[in-house]
Amino acid sequence: METAKPRTTALKVPLSTYRIVQIILAVIFAGYLIWRIYQVFFVEAVYGPDTWMRFTIAGLILGGVYSLIAIGYTLVYGILFMINFAHGEVMMIGAFGGYFTFEALRAIPASTATNPDTNFLNAHPTISVILAFLIGMSLSSTSGFFLEKIAYRPLRGAPRLVPLISAIGASIFLQNAAQLLFGAQRRDYANPDALARGIGFEIPVGEGIVVLTYTGVLTFVLSIVIMIVLYFLVQRTRLGRSMRAVAENKPVAALMGIDVDQVISRTFIISGALAGAGGVMWGIHLGLVFFFVGFIPGIKAFTAAVLGGIGNIPGAMLGGMFLGIVESIGPAILGLNFQLKDVIAFAILVLVLIFRPTGIMGEVLTEEKI
Amino acid sequence: MAFLEVHDVHTYYGNIHALKGISLTVERGEIVTLIGGNGAGKTTTLRTICGLLKPRRGKVILDGEDLADFKTHQIVYKGVAMVPEGRGVFARLTVEENLDLGAYSRNDRATYASDLERVFGLFPRLKERRKQVAGTLSGGEQQMLAIGRALMAHPRILLLDEPSMGLAPILVEGIFDTIKDINREGTTILLVEQNALMALSIASRGYVLQTGQIVLQDSAENLQANEMVQKAYLGIE
Ligand SMILES: Nc1ncnc2c1ncn2[C@@H]1O[C@H](COP(=O)(O)OP(=O)(O)OP(=O)(O)O)[C@@H](O)[C@H]1O
Numbered sequence: 122m123e124t125a126k127p128r129t130t131a132l133k134v135p136l137s138t139y140r141i142v143q144i145i146l147a148v149i150f151a152g153y154l155i156w157r158i159y160q161v162f163f164v165e166a167v168y169g170p171d172t173w174m175r176f177t178i179a180g181l182i183l184g185g186v187y188s189l190i191a192i193g194y195t196l197v198y199g200i201l202f203m204i205n206f207a208h209g210e211v212m213m214i215g216a217f218g219g220y221f222t223f224e225a226l227r228a229i230p231a232s233t234a235t236n237p238d239t240n241f242l243n244a245h246p247t248i249s250v251i252l253a254f255l256i257g258m259s260l261s262s263t264s265g266f267f268l269e270k271i272a273y274r275p276l277r278g279a280p281r282l283v284p285l286i287s288a289i290g291a292s293i294f295l296q297n298a299a300q301l302l303f304g305a306q307r308r309d310y311a312n313p314d315a316l317a318r319g320i321g322f323e324i325p326v327g328e329g330i331v332v333l334t335y336t337g338v339l340t341f342v343l344s345i346v347i348m349i350v351l352y353f354l355v356q357r358t359r360l361g362r363s364m365r366a367v368a369e370n371k372p373v374a375a376l377m378g379i380d381v382d383q384v385i386s387r388t389f390i391i392s393g394a395l396a397g398a399g400g401v402m403w404g405i406h407l408g409l410v411f412f413f414v415g416f417i418p419g420i421k422a423f424t425a426a427v428l429g430g431i432g433n434i435p436g437a438m439l440g441g442m443f444l445g446i447v448e449s450i451g452p453a454i455l456g457l458n459f460q461l462k463d464v465i466a467f468a469i470l471v472l473v474l475i476f477r478p479t480g481i482m483g484e485v486l487t488e489e490k491i
Numbered sequence: 492m493a494f495l496e497v498h499d500v501h502t503y504y505g506n507i508h509a510l511k512g513i514s515l516t517v518e519r520g521e522i523v524t525l526i527g528g529n530g531a532g533k534t535t536t537l538r539t540i541c542g543l544l545k546p547r548r549g550k551v552i553l554d555g556e557d558l559a560d561f562k563t564h565q566i567v568y569k570g571v572a573m574v575p576e577g578r579g580v581f582a583r584l585t586v587e588e589n590l591d592l593g594a595y596s597r598n599d600r601a602t603y604a605s606d607l608e609r610v611f612g613l614f615p616r617l618k619e620r621r622k623q624v625a626g627t628l629s630g631g632e633q634q635m636l637a638i639g640r641a642l643m644a645h646p647r648i649l650l651l652d653e654p655s656m657g658l659a660p661i662l663v664e665g666i667f668d669t670i671k672d673i674n675r676e677g678t679t680i681l682l683v684e685q686n687a688l689m690a691l692s693i694a695s696r697g698y699v700l701q702t703g704q705i706v707l708q709d710s711a712e713n714l715q716a717n718e719m720v721q722k723a724y725l726g727i728e
């Protein structure tokens with residue numbers, strides 16, 4: 122109904138005090154950053170090139186997972202204009218799905234040529250990993266589907282704050298349900314031996330050796346593949362077209378014969394599958410699973426989605442990668458303790474919301490969305 | 492029995508009683524027009540017919556079937572297409588994607604290519620711009636796209652909500668010629684217009700709507716000759 126409005130009206134609007142304060146703060150911050158980068162690289166020079174490489178690789182791997190989860194926030198926001206705060210828990214369910222798949226396969230005895238007395242997990246690591254992803258993704262999809270049906274659909278048409286509160290409630294509910302079912306303890310994500318954490322390709326860089334872990338390669342490559350598949354789904358398929366139509370205008374989409382409720386359900390299923398894949402990757406690569414495991418990556422991915430411009434799919438992909446890298450090299454550059462990496466992510470969220478709430482990709486907010 | 496029958500329909504927006512007992516019929520192959528001033532309830536009537544709004548009282552019957560229990564997308568599958576007020580093209584999708592969505596409810600994709608050619612035949616401008624994002628089309632081009640998109644569905648009845656709105660007079664004539672052509676090819680048409688003169692010139696019958704009620708219904712010629720219609724809608728003193 123409405124056409125895209127021009128994005129910036131900066132030239133017409135006189136500089137407000139608020140804007141001036143923003144600019145001054147931005148300049149101070151940028152100056153500080155440049156000074157820190159200079160210090161770290163040329164004055165302190167604590168880290169060699171191998172360390173920087175390690176940071177970057179770790180960041181890219183983490184970034185891939187953030188991207189996958191961030192896409193879920195963005196898809197749902199694009200269609201319902203709500204933040205699905207239970208999305209991190211959907212990821213947690215996927216992580217548990219992969220975990221229990223591994224545990225179950227480990228319990229199945231099997232034999233190979235080299236080892237007659239092993240289990241299915243170690244005898245067939247590829248099939249096991251594929252199964253873990255399929256089961257984790259299906260469980261997450263299913264929970265996304267029911268989440269929408271139970272917690273959001275009845276509130277369609279209510280003021281925007283209402284489904285948001287419902288989402289937070291659903292998030293707490295799912296955390297507690299998981300704690301009740303699986304206990305509060307942190308569980309070791311026991312990969313097949315071939316995919317043990319820490320082992321991988323060894324690449325000499327400078328004076329050191331950088332280990333490109335198998336779990337990291339798997340995580341990164343798979344996240345890229347899934348994102349490419351998603352992109353084709355959205356751009357080239359009938360479902361993708363109907364998703365974009367529903368995102369833009371629900372009544373008119375219905376007038377095309379599109380079942381809007383079904384498209385919304387499928388959006389949650391797709392978002393869930395992506396989060397589930399992210400959850401299994403999280404478990405395989407980082408090695409821990411427990412009821413609260415979705416919370417931090419959930420908020421980080423939300424940050425990534427906002428960073429990329431919520432509602433914008435390529436934005437979520439880039440935002441996730443960016444956040445992963447910043448989080449992993451940020452503490453080194455700012456000279457902070459590495460445990461403060463979460464603080465960096467959340468500082469970014471606050472900064473983006475203050476300075477550029479539309480994100481890097483600057484998704485235009487139409488009247489309907491506000 | 493008439494092809495489309497709207498029977499004593501009352502539609503509300505919250506507490507606002509927008510339609511206060513509308514009854515109208517459209518026969519197969521007819522062009523019927525619904526005229527009336529701003530806020531009379533024309534758009535509300537069309538939205539009620541295609542299920543975007545549900546009447547609190549009364550019935551909408553299409554080809555003998557009560558539409559009360561069907562959702563909009565199901566009604567579309569029964570052969571109803573609408574060109575919504577203000578065009579409603581998908582601004583971020585290309586012209587071709589918009590047309591493709593128009594054919595969403597078609598089961599046979601076999602005629603897709605020939606349908607597309609037909610739309611491009613009616614609106615050559617769309618063919619030139621098929622890869623362009625619809626939001627960048629001019630207002631008139633968007634109107635062409637909205638009509639073309641509705642045609643892609645091969646509707647049995649086409650609901651048009653002010654297709655002439657905001658168009659240059661020369662384009663308006665073109666659009667009305669096209670509506671006539673579409674009708675000759677066998678599509679029943681319910682046309683909502685503020686441009687009563689044009690609407691009555693192509694319609695066989697008309698209804699005059701005022702504050703949610705039908706105040707007059709007659710053949711198009713009689714309405715054109717009617718003093719009240721002339722005063723209120725044709726600008727003739
Ligand atoms: N979404 C809405 N919420 C509340 N009231 C509405 C809504 N849409 C329309 N109305 C009211 O219903 C009445 C009929 O509106 P409608 O849009 O059907 O008029 P219309 O005949 O199409 O007018 P126009 O020629 O200006 O398009 C008006 O009084 C209008 O204010």
Ligand SMILES: [Mg+2]
Nearest residue numbers: 533534535576
């Ligand atoms: Mg109207």
